[in-house]
Amino acid sequence: MKPINVALIGLGTVGCGVYQTFHIHKERLEELAGSPICISTIVIEHPEKHNKLPPEVNVTTDLLAVANDPEIDVVFEAIVGKEPAFSFLKKCIAGKKHVITANKEMFAAHGKELKSLAESYGTKIGFEATTAGGIPIIxxxxxxxxxxxxxxxxxxxxxxxxxxxxxxxxxxxxxxxxxxxxxxxxxxxxxxxxxxxxxxxxxxxxxxxxxxxxxxxxxxxxxxxxxxxxxxxxxxxxxxxxxxxxxxxxxxxxxxxxxxxxxxxxxxxxxxxxxxxxxxxxxxxxxxxxxxxxxxxxxxAGAFPTASAMVEDFCTILKKEQHLTVLS
Amino acid sequence: MKPINVALIGLGTVGCGVYQTFHIHKERLEELAGSPICISTIVIEHPEKHNKLPPEVNVTTDLLAVANDPEIDVVFEAIVGKEPAFSFLKKCIAGKKHVITANKEMFAAHGKELKSLAESYGTKIGFEATTAGGIPIIxxxxxxxxxxxxxxxxxxxxxxxxxxxxxxxxxxxxxxxxxxxxxxxxxxxxxxxxxxxxxxxxxxxxxxxxxxxxxxxxxxxxxxxxxxxxxxxxxxxxxxxxxxxxxxxxxxxxxxxxxxxxxxxxxxxxxxxxxxxxxxxxxxxxxxxxxxxxxxxxxxAGAFPTASAMVEDFCTILKKEQHLTVLS
Structure with missing residues (x-):
């Protein structure tokens, strides 16, 4: 079965929380997804600082490579500041990827535009993690x-x-x-x-x-x-x-x-x-x-509450996606 | 466009809350539903006490008539006690109706059976209103x-x-x-x-x-x-x-x-x-x-918080139903 390929942007507190959550709850999440889930790419500023990542993960500094990689299905964005996040996510959406963001400053400024872009490309955008950490307010x-x-x-x-x-x-x-x-x-x-x-x-x-x-x-x-x-x-x-x-x-x-x-x-x-x-x-x-x-x-706030919000978005997107897939 | 026909069982505090909510928020709910919504039948013990209901509503004491009416799409059950509610809802589900209940005593005893029956008939069952009134805990x-x-x-x-x-x-x-x-x-x-x-x-x-x-x-x-x-x-x-x-x-x-x-x-x-x-x-x-x-x-508790829970269930069921309809 084709895995769901995930790219993770940023490996600070939140990024690490997401990475660990996918590992700790691998079985449950794959059962929910109905497919294997593979964190195939991680984008970080200083790959040399993260030499404990498994060799099968593509660790890179290159956002553009992620946006252009047709194999990546879902992008988890956990960096700070409006740019380069906004430009990058626009490219991801245009490349028909679902995006899940924890970046509040960027989303407060550009959320409306990203939502409408996602709608026009038929992709989903999750932003639960931008607001109130683990509380599922969104x-x-x-x-x-x-x-x-x-x-x-x-x-x-x-x-x-x-x-x-x-x-x-x-x-x-x-x-x-x-x-x-x-x-x-x-x-x-x-x-x-x-x-x-x-x-x-x-x-x-x-x-x-x-x-x-x-x-x-x-x-x-x-x-x-x-x-x-x-x-x-x-x-x-x-x-x-x-x-x-x-x-x-x-x-x-x-x-x-x-x-x-x-x-x-x-x-x-x-x-x-x-x-x-x-x-x-x-x-x-x-x-x-x-x-x-x-x-x-x-x-x-915190690594796991925020990761929870992103992973719950992921589950919701997959559920919606399953409907879409059955339809097409 | 074919309306969504709703039957309302019971016109106590909760039943009245549901009835009024459908009237007060008619426009919004019909926009969400994508169809007109019609409370076509109300089942009460003493119809003579409710002579202010509009003449187009079928006011009856006959639960069986509701369960057997193929025109009714969704049943809101707001009475108390295990019976006759449980037997009635089983018949409604077998008649391919969606059911939404506020009856906690009945659902605590028979919820599991009703859920599995609804699954086998491809209908939905909403029970948000059974627990914690308006709080969307379910x-x-x-x-x-x-x-x-x-x-x-x-x-x-x-x-x-x-x-x-x-x-x-x-x-x-x-x-x-x-x-x-x-x-x-x-x-x-x-x-x-x-x-x-x-x-x-x-x-x-x-x-x-x-x-x-x-x-x-x-x-x-x-x-x-x-x-x-x-x-x-x-x-x-x-x-x-x-x-x-x-x-x-x-x-x-x-x-x-x-x-x-x-x-x-x-x-x-x-x-x-x-x-x-x-x-x-x-x-x-x-x-x-x-x-x-x-x-x-x-x-x-209270008329409107509990009605809110039932009407939100109704919206969720319609949303799922829209997927199902497109599929079939």
């Missing part, structure tokens, strides 16, 4: 809320910020101390700007916005405030009112019907669905018109 | 956790018990007072046995068990304890330890590999994912092997 909205319309979203979409705010409150640390701990534990980068200034959460909010409302808030209707100004004093004051400060991403229509987005620290009351979301967890609180309020909580 | 497990294996479940599956326990803690009420309030608010039946003794939660746990583990715990490995013995004293004591008493349904394998199930009051620590689930809400906390821990929280 597929919940795509597959499970068809009759329901989502009216608004409030979410904790950045685990680093939530870890820092939790540590400040629980351990009585300053922002600088909590950030330093987050960096020690591997929850924050050496340059934490993306996380603590709310850029990362905003990318995810834009992706959710495209999905739910088919548009993003206009630049003038987006507010982005980080958590650097949250002092121990503010945390204590919030606690005294039985509240907790959380870095909340919000998507809603204002009274004039304009879509607005914000990422900002808010002091939440005890009965707010995001109040109890602690540490590196993420959560998404949706208001819908039939079901009512639904909250999903889970790991917002 | 479809999350069926559709979104394909690569992941669920290892254990802890859940709050009965809104009435959770409402009572919350009111006892927050308002300092006795069990009897809180129950009486729940009855006043319409959250508890005149005979509350099913809810407060854990039968209702156990039905839902059995349905989850069939779905996740393809079996139910043997009778000797099931523990069911209600909340009648929870005194104001016990609540206070739990609170003093910064804990909360919740009525928790658990499904897990013991150290010998036997599947066990329990529904019992447990005092949960503040960092437990079910600690903050209050009032009539339900929540399901899943431990999975790739993703990690995922918690879904939302309305566990």
């Amino acid at each position: 597929q919940t909205i795509q597959q499970l809320l068809q009759a329901n319309q989502v009216k608004s979203v409030q979410a904790i979409l950045n685990g680093t910020s939530n870890f820092i705010l939790t540590a400040m409150r629980v351990e009585g640390l300053t922002f600088a101390e909590a950030l330093s701990n987050a960096q020690k534990w591997g929850y924050a980068e050496a340059d934490p700007t993306n996380d603590v200034e709310g850029y990362d959460a905003l990318y995810k909010l834009q992706i959710l916005s495209d999905l739910i409302f088919r548009e993003q808030p206009e630049t003038g209707r987006v507010k982005r405030l980080g958590i650097r100004d949250i002092t121990a004093d503010k945390i204590t004051k919030s606690q005294k009112s039985c509240e907790r400060i959380k870095h909340v991403a919000t998507l809603e229509y204002d009274s004039k019907g304009n879509l607005t987005g914000s990422v900002e620290p808010l002091s939440l009351e005890e009965n707010h669905p995001l109040y109890a979301v602690e540490g590196v967890n993420n959560a998404i609180y949706l208001k819908t018109d039939i079901l009512g309020d639904l909250t999903l909580t889970g790991p917002g | 479809q999350t497990i069926q559709q979104l956790l394909q690569a992941n294996q669920v290892k254990s479940v802890q859940a709050i599956l009965n809104g009435t018990s959770n409402f009572i326990l919350t009111a006892m803690r927050v308002e300092g009420l006795t069990f009897a007072e809180a129950l009486s309030n729940a009855q006043k608010w319409g959250y508890a039946e005149a005979d509350p046995t099913n809810d407060v003794e854990g039968y209702d939660a156990l039905y839902k746990l059995q349905i989850l068990s069939d779905l996740i583990f393809r079996e139910q715990p043997e009778t000797g490995r099931v523990k069911r304890l209600g909340i009648r013995d929870i005194t104001a004293d016990k609540i206070t004591k739990s609170q003093k330890s910064c804990e909360r008493i919740k009525h928790v349904a658990t499904l897990e394998y013991d150290s010998k590999g036997n599947l066990t199930g329990s529904v019992e009051p447990l005092s949960l620590e503040e960092n437990h994912p079910l600690y903050a689930v209050e009032g009539v809400n339900n929540a399901i906390y899943l431990k999975t092997d790739i993703l990690g821990d995922l918690t879904l929280t939302g309305p566990g």
